[in-house]
Amino acid sequence: MPELPEVETVVREIRPALVGRRIRAVAASGHALRRPWSAAWHAPLTGRRVREVYRRGKWIVVGLDDKAALVLHLGMTGQLTVAAASDPAADHTHLTFALDDGRHLRFRDVRRFGGATLYPGPDELERFFAESKLGPEPFDLDAAYLHGRLAATGRCLKAVLLDQRVVAGVGNIYADESLFEARLSPTQPGRDTGLRSAARLRRAVVKVLRRAIDRRGSSIRDYVGGNGQPGGFQNEFRVYGRTGEPCRCCRTPIARVRLAGRSTHYCPVCQAV
DNA sequence: ACAGGATCCTGGGGGC
DNA sequence: TGCCCCCAGGATCCTG
Numbered sequence: 001m002p003e004l005p006e007v008e009t010v011v012r013e014i015r016p017a018l019v020g021r022r023i024r025a026v027a028a029s030g031h032a033l034r035r036p037w038s039a040a041w042h043a044p045l046t047g048r049r050v051r052e053v054y055r056r057g058k059w060i061v062v063g064l065d066d067k068a069a070l071v072l073h074l075g076m077t078g079q080l081t082v083a084a085a086s087d088p089a090a091d092h093t094h095l096t097f098a099l100d101d102g103r104h105l106r107f108r109d110v111r112r113f114g115g116a117t118l119y120p121g122p123d124e125l126e127r128f129f130a131e132s133k134l135g136p137e138p139f140d141l142d143a144a145y146l147h148g149r150l151a152a153t154g155r156c157l158k159a160v161l162l163d164q165r166v167v168a169g170v171g172n173i174y175a176d177e178s179l180f181e182a183r184l185s186p187t188q189p190g191r192d193t194g195l196r197s198a199a200r201l202r203r204a205v206v207k208v209l210r211r212a213i214d215r216r217g218s219s220i221r222d223y224v225g226g227n228g229q230p231g232g233f234q235n236e237f238r239v240y241g242r243t244g245e246p247c248r249c250c251r252t253p254i255a256r257v258r259l260a261g262r263s264t265h266y267c268p269v270c271q272a273v
Numbered sequence: 274a275c276a277g278g279a280t281c282c283t284g285g286g287g288g289c
Numbered sequence: 290t291g292c293c294c295c296c297a298g299g300a301t302c303c304t305g
Contacts, residue, residue, distance in 0.1 A: 003298055034281060034300080058299080076299055077283080092283085111282045113299060132300095155276070164300080171298050221285080223298065240298095261278065263296080 002074040004138065004169030004209055006217035006231065007058050010080050013226025014105065015053040017082040018062065022049045022100040029094040034075060035115030037095065044068065045097070045118065057134050057168030061125070068118060069125045075113030077222040081106050110222060133165045138205050141167055147198035150190035157193065157201070158186035159260035170205060173218055173240045176265045178205040180239045185273040186264045187257070211236070239265040 002010070026042040049065040060080065062070040072080060085104050089096065095107035095116060107116060119125040136145070149166050150157070160166055161175040170178065179186050182204035184197060193201070212233040217223060219230035220241070234241075238248055243256040247267040255268050 006298070032281095073299080075282095076297065078299095109282095110284070111297085111299095113282070153275085159276085162299090173298055218298070220298070260276090262299095 002058065002078060002217070002223055003171035003174050004055075004058060005174070005212035005215075005233065006223050006225075007055050007060060007074065007169070008213050009216045009231060010074070010226040011053055011055045011060055014080060014082050015226075017103065017226075018050045018053050018099070018105065020050065021103075022047065023097050024100050025098040027096040027098075029092075031092075031094055031112060033094060033109070033115035034113050035073065035117055037116060038118075041118040044120070045070070056129065057137070057164055058171070059129075059134075067121050069122070070116055070118055071125065071128065072107065072116040073114045075109060075111065075115070077111045078107065078109040078114035079222065079224055081108070081224065081226055081228050083228065135163075135165050135167045138167050138169055138209055141202050141205065143195065143199035143202045146202050147193070147195045150193045150198055153190040155190055156187050156259055157184055157190060158262070158264050160190050161205070162260055162262065167205070169209070172262045172264075173237070174205070174208055174212065176240045177212075177238060178208045180266060180271060181208050183270055185271045186259055186266050188273050239267060241265065 023045050026045050028037055028039060050062060051065050052063040054061050058073060060072040074080065082103055082105050085098065085102050089106055090108055092110045093106050093108045097105040099105060119128060150160060153160060157179060158175055161170050182201045184201055212218060215231055215233035216225050217231035218233040220234055224230055239254050242254045243265060244253050247254060247270055250269050252267055252269040254265055257264050
């Protein structure tokens with residue numbers, strides 16, 4: 001589900017509720033998550049105060065006062081919300097962090113592709129991000145860098161945008177929307193992309209992501225922000241999920257193909273190779 | 274090294 | 290109503 005705009009929205013909305021709060025207790029559902037949660041982390045988390053909350057790509061980092069860091073990923077259906085303890089927890093709530101103000105930070109994930117890990121210190125956190133080889137944030141993306149990465153591969157543009165090592169945070173929705181915005185074909189081989197097209201793609205990614213953040217992300221099925229409310233960018237999709245519907249620009253039916261194992265939506269006329 | 278496919282899960286929707 | 294198939298905002302492991 002959640003790509004950069006959704007994760008950014010969650011972080012912005014949980015941050016004011018978390019920073020400065022102390023964790024009083026931790027509880028886990030016991031269901032196996034894709035990133036295994038360890039009950040051994042409950043003790044070191046208990047009593048810690050939240051120092052900061054930030055996003056890197058699609059990862060959420062909750063920094064604690066002892067320099068440990070709780071790192072969460074929402075996978076496809078993950079939700080991270082802060083709610084009153086009296087507010088009943090929905091099914092599939094896997095982690096509950098009771099705070100010192102009576103509220104709960106809850107991680108809910110129907111498909112359990114997400115999860116959380118506790119890194120005991122900054123070195124371990126740094127090593128985790130280094131080993132993941134996460135690319136730059138889209139807002140720091142440089143056209144020459146992107147052009148270089150594209151020139152080095154025969155993979156199609158869609159596959160390159162989904163590669164978190166090239167640029168961090170873009171997922172299936174925003175890859176399709178960005179390629180439409182840039183008027184580039186998702187099937188075009190990376191190495192056929194000139195510097196001007198790479199620069200156009202960079203601008204498109206930034207524009208689409210910023211607009212999606214303004215709308216608090218896209219809610220199709222499961223996604224909600226940190227306050228439990230859905231986003232609104234799904235009402236502004238140009239191609240994603242619009243298979244067979246007329247292109248908003250030229251009325252040609254939006255096509256759907258499978259690329260890099262993912263459904264890919266594009267206008268065959270506006271985005272001709 | 275690289276690229277593509279399978280895999281981990283649950284649930285919703287469509288066709289019959 | 291039920292069953293079966295396909296589909297889903299992702300990362301990672303395995304194969305050729």
